[in-house]
Amino acid sequence: MNRRRRIYEGNAKILYEGPEPGTLIQHFKDDASGENKRRNEVVDGKGVLNNRISEYIFNNLNAMGIPTHFIRTLNMREQLIREVEIIPLEVVVRNVAAGSLAKRLGIEEGTPLPRSIIEFYYKNNELGDPMVSEEHVTAFGWASPQEIDDIMSLAIRVNDFLSGLFLGVGIRLIDFRLECGRLYENEMMRIIIADEISPDSCRLWDLTSSEKFSKDASRENGRVLAGYQEVARRLGILNTNERIVSSGPTLVQ
CATH class of the missing domain: 3.30.200.20 (Phosphorylase Kinase; domain 1)
Incomplete structure (x- = not known):
């Protein structure tokens, strides 16, 4: 075959x-x-x-x-x-300071943020997926203002669900990454969640011990x-x- x-x-x-x-x-x-x-x-x-x-x-x-x-x-x-037509953005939702955010702003890892923060990164491995603003996104035509609103709305809804899901099993959702795409159905287009949501795209810590369960753990102990x-x-x-x-x-x- x-x-x-x-x-x-x-x-x-x-x-x-x-x-x-x-x-x-x-x-x-x-x-x-x-x-x-x-x-x-x-x-x-x-x-x-x-x-x-x-x-x-x-x-x-x-x-x-x-x-x-x-x-x-x-x-x-x-x-x-x-x-779907993938939008060339990684959408990162942060609830707790960790990783690059902690390094950039000098915040101790594990510090709860005043509110959830949504960041955009341009998907380009050769450039190291640089962080970009909404102005960059619209100026270069990666997404329209309405699409940005739709993406952020979806990201907030997913964050609410994931935070509750993981909290219920004793896991703290530190941050996670989403990708979105344009789904064309007849003459209609809508923004939907694409790619995956897994420990590869989430930063997950044990609620009590702060043991790391996601991909960043491999950088420390290979587990x-x-x-x-x-x-x-x-x-x-x-x-x-x-x-x-x-x-x-x-x-x-």
């Missing part, structure tokens, strides 16, 4: 042509990247966990009426998604997979004794 046509490959995922017009297959890889987003290690089973966690979150968002590109899971590593597994267990999507092992790439033919 013929393999599906590869559309795009990034640091953590591959997109393949979908079985129907307007769809894609999103494949989760085990590659883990550092702060400069260059591939630096393979964490066996990470893609399986990200697939399951993202599926769980996107199903909940869809049920709440928050539009996403997610349609359904196909297998351990792949999802069927709607094809990235254990952290991802703990998040999945607390969300109830991974049994206590279940082991995640890689079965290699699985493509839908």
Whole structure:
């Protein structure tokens, strides 16, 4: 049987042509990247966990009426998604000072912010995804003022949901990253959530001990997979004794 046509490959995922017009297959890889987003290690089973966690979150968002590109899971590593025109922005929602924000402003990590802050970063690996303002976004035509309003509205709604979801299982949502896309349906266009929401795109700390469960933990102690597994267990999507092992790439033919 013929393999599906590869559309795009990034640091953590591959997109393949979908079985129907307007769809894609999103494949989760085990590659883990550092702060400069260059591939630096393979964490066996990470893609399986990200697939399951993202599926769980996107199903909940869809049920709440928050539009996403997610349609359904196909297998351990792949999802069927709607094809969208990706807006070249990373939307970062911050609730607690950490990472680059703490460094830029000299704020101690773990300090709660006066309110949630939304930042925009231009998606360009060669430039290191620089932070940009709304003025940059509109001046260079990456998104219109109305689209910025729609993106920020979606980001706030997702933040409210995720904060409550993780708080309920003893996890503090420090910050997270979103990507959005334009979904064209007949003559209509709307902004929806795309990409993934997983420990790869969230900064998650234990509510009591501040142990790190997300990708930044790997920069300190190499326990990235254990952290991802703990998040999945607390969300109830991974049994206590279940082991995640890689079965290699699985493509839908």
